[in-house]
Amino acid sequence: MMMKKITIILALLATAGFGTQVNAEPVKSLRGATDIDQDSSVAAAKKYNKDNMPIERDYVQQPPLIPHQIKNYRINIKSNKCMSCHSWSNYRKSGATKISQTHFENRDEQVLANVSARRYFCTQCHVPQVDAEPLVENVFQPVDSITGAK
Amino acid sequence: MSNKKSKECNDMILCRIWQLLKKPSVSYSLGTLLIVGFISGIIFWGGFNTAMEMTNNEEFCISCHEMEDNVYQEYKETIHYSNRTGVRATCPDCHVPKEWHHKVVRKIQASNELLHKALGTIDTREKFEGKRLTLAKHVWEAMEKTDSRECRNCHNFEFMDFTEQGRRAVKAHSEGLDAGGTCIDCHKGIAHELPDMHEVDPGSSIGDI
Numbered sequence: 001m002m003m004k005k006i007t008i009i010l011a012l013l014a015t016a017g018f019g020t021q022v023n024a025e026p027v028k029s030l031r032g033a034t035d036i037d038q039d040s041s042v043a044a045a046k047k048y049n050k051d052n053m054p055i056e057r058d059y060v061q062q063p064p065l066i067p068h069q070i071k072n073y074r075i076n077i078k079s080n081k082c083m084s085c086h087s088w089s090n091y092r093k094s095g096a097t098k099i100s101q102t103h104f105e106n107r108d109e110q111v112l113a114n115v116s117a118r119r120y121f122c123t124q125c126h127v128p129q130v131d132a133e134p135l136v137e138n139v140f141q142p143v144d145s146i147t148g149a150k
Numbered sequence: 151m152s153n154k155k156s157k158e159c160n161d162m163i164l165c166r167i168w169q170l171l172k173k174p175s176v177s178y179s180l181g182t183l184l185i186v187g188f189i190s191g192i193i194f195w196g197g198f199n200t201a202m203e204m205t206n207n208e209e210f211c212i213s214c215h216e217m218e219d220n221v222y223q224e225y226k227e228t229i230h231y232s233n234r235t236g237v238r239a240t241c242p243d244c245h246v247p248k249e250w251h252h253k254v255v256r257k258i259q260a261s262n263e264l265l266h267k268a269l270g271t272i273d274t275r276e277k278f279e280g281k282r283l284t285l286a287k288h289v290w291e292a293m294e295k296t297d298s299r300e301c302r303n304c305h306n307f308e309f310m311d312f313t314e315q316g317r318r319a320v321k322a323h324s325e326g327l328d329a330g331g332t333c334i335d336c337h338k339g340i341a342h343e344l345p346d347m348h349e350v351d352p353g354s355s356i357g358d359i
Contacts, residue, residue, distance in 0.1 A: 050316050051316030051317045051318055051319070052317070053317070068316070068317075068318060072227070072228060072229065072340075074339070074343065074344065076343075077346075077356060078343070078344060078345060078346040078347060078355060079339065079344040079345075079346070079347040079354055079355050080354050080355060080356070081339075081354075083351075083353055083354035083355070084336075084351065084354045085318075087351075087353030087354055088353060089351070089352070089353035090351070090353060090354070094318075094322070095321060096318075114352065114353070114356065115353075115356065117356060120356050
């Protein structure tokens with residue numbers, strides 16, 4: 001009888017102890033160690049570089065990066081704001097880089113009179129930049145044939 | 151002669167009113183007439199301007215679904231609706247002149263818009279999209295004609311500090327100023343979506359695929 005009582009008490013204590021242990025460790029999820037009822041700190045929104053000089057390429061086939069902000073520049077079937085400066089008809093006046101000849105080719109390598117539909121949506125390849133540190137370490141180095149280093 | 155005239159006037163009500171107005175007043179003093187005339191002048195003039203201002207705000211503009219469902223929704227995503235400092239340019243700030251006589255001329259032109267409201271010319275999204283290029287061209291032409299007068303109510307070349315502007319803006323603005331350009335030459339589609347630009351600038355639209 002006595003033995004049975006002690007076993008029950010020990011079992012209860014063990015359960016209680018186990019319970020406390022679970023409570024002590026906060027749930028870890030993708031949002032970090034912040035409890036679900038707590039607000040996690042918000043990273044400050046990065047701002048796009050407003051207007052810089054063209055950015056050097058890092059590898060041969062790299063689509064050039066956009067050195068300026070493109071907020072509210074619409075690209076849809078009716079119009080393409082980028083083309084109001086970068087098209088072949090407008091680049092001289094605006095002083096912008098013109099789109100390359102490859103942009104006039106369709107997938108059968110036929111050269112069209114206007115920008116090809118598969119190259120029309122500029123931001124699929126060309127992206128504006130923010131001044132941000134890389135999230136993971138990156139040791140990529142451009143080759144000398146691009147940088148001109150000896 | 152006078153018999154002939156009054157005979158004519160028996161048939162025409164306007165003529166009889168004119169006869170009445172031509173006669174000098176016999177029962178009211180000049181002072182009374184002046185004071186009554188002055189006061190009713192103020193009331194009519196004030197009433198006219200009040201009525202004009204009532205039709206000159208965003209709330210009135212978007213009381214038509216053609217405006218609220220199309221152009222207003224597009225405008226809500228642009229810098230003239232929401233921006234850093236919270237200064238807004240509402241519909242009439244850009245589309246109705248500030249100076250009185252230009253404003254009255256524009257208000258008279260707006261009777262054409264009332265006609266098309268009644269006819270239902272753009273009462274669906276499809277109809278509106280179909281007319282978008284025509285409508286946009288009207289606004290561009292008006293802006294070109296007035297040297298973008300409504301833009302310049304707030305934006306003035308002479309007070310622009312080019313050193314505060316971006317590289318691209320400095321180039322475009324200084325060259326534009328020299329070439330006698332006007333705001334709308336470059337700043338099309340800043341508050342509403344552009345129409346199909348293939349006809350206007352073939353290089354900046356995909357056109358027929």
